[in-house]
Amino acid sequence: MKLYIDTANVADIREMAWLIDGVTTNPSLVSREKRPFAEIIAEICGIVDGPVSAEVTAIDAPEMVAQARELSKIDKNVVIKIPMTIAGMQAVKTLSGEGIRTNVTLAFSANQALLAAKSGASFVSPFVGRIDDVGGDGMGVVAEILDIYQTYGFSTEVIVASVRHPRHVIEAALLGADIATVPNDVLKKLFCHPLTDIGVERFLKDWEGVPK
Numbered sequence: 001m002k003l004y005i006d007t008a009n010v011a012d013i014r015e016m017a018w019l020i021d022g023v024t025t026n027p028s029l030v031s032r033e034k035r036p037f038a039e040i041i042a043e044i045c046g047i048v049d050g051p052v053s054a055e056v057t058a059i060d061a062p063e064m065v066a067q068a069r070e071l072s073k074i075d076k077n078v079v080i081k082i083p084m085t086i087a088g089m090q091a092v093k094t095l096s097g098e099g100i101r102t103n104v105t106l107a108f109s110a111n112q113a114l115l116a117a118k119s120g121a122s123f124v125s126p127f128v129g130r131i132d133d134v135g136g137d138g139m140g141v142v143a144e145i146l147d148i149y150q151t152y153g154f155s156t157e158v159i160v161a162s163v164r165h166p167r168h169v170i171e172a173a174l175l176g177a178d179i180a181t182v183p184n185d186v187l188k189k190l191f192c193h194p195l196t197d198i199g200v201e202r203f204l205k206d207w208e209g210v211p212k
């Protein structure tokens, strides 16, 4: 399973660049950086040699397509994030015909993911954390999407998004998701286990008793 980092913070991206396969951003993450959007995306593309998702902010399909064409000029690795709406899927269809890769965002059901794939999306992002937040079963939705995509041979890759904790990453991997996009604080937690800390401490303490 590929791991992306879910942030627009270039310091976090530089820190984890050796590990990650790509980056996802969204308007909320970008707004925290207080810098021009295109400048951030260009800098990220200079750090990571993998897909970098940049989201459109238009509502209607022609404007989404226009924004997507501009964003895709920044770098060959830019993937256009498009919200799961009827206009969004019309834009995805147009962009897919032009060879511009898209990541359908704000997907909360298997039906939405089916429509994203049929529209020609390169990626779909089910938001597992936000589904769980309202009492749903985020990973259940991911399982349904993977099942449907396998049955019909869709090539759209599934990015497990809105990841809140390490268990989400384990479950994404167990289900065979293509990618999990993970905030930096959760990425760091993946390395940790209290028994590892205790073990390191004990080995170092015992080493002190070895004659030098």
Ligand code: E4P
Pocket (backbone or CB within 6 Å): 006, 024, 025, 026, 105, 125, 127, 129, 130, 161, 162, 163, 181
């Ligand atoms: C995915 O591409 C989104 O940027 C992100 O995972 C949303 O996560 P949130 O629900 O924590 O905002």
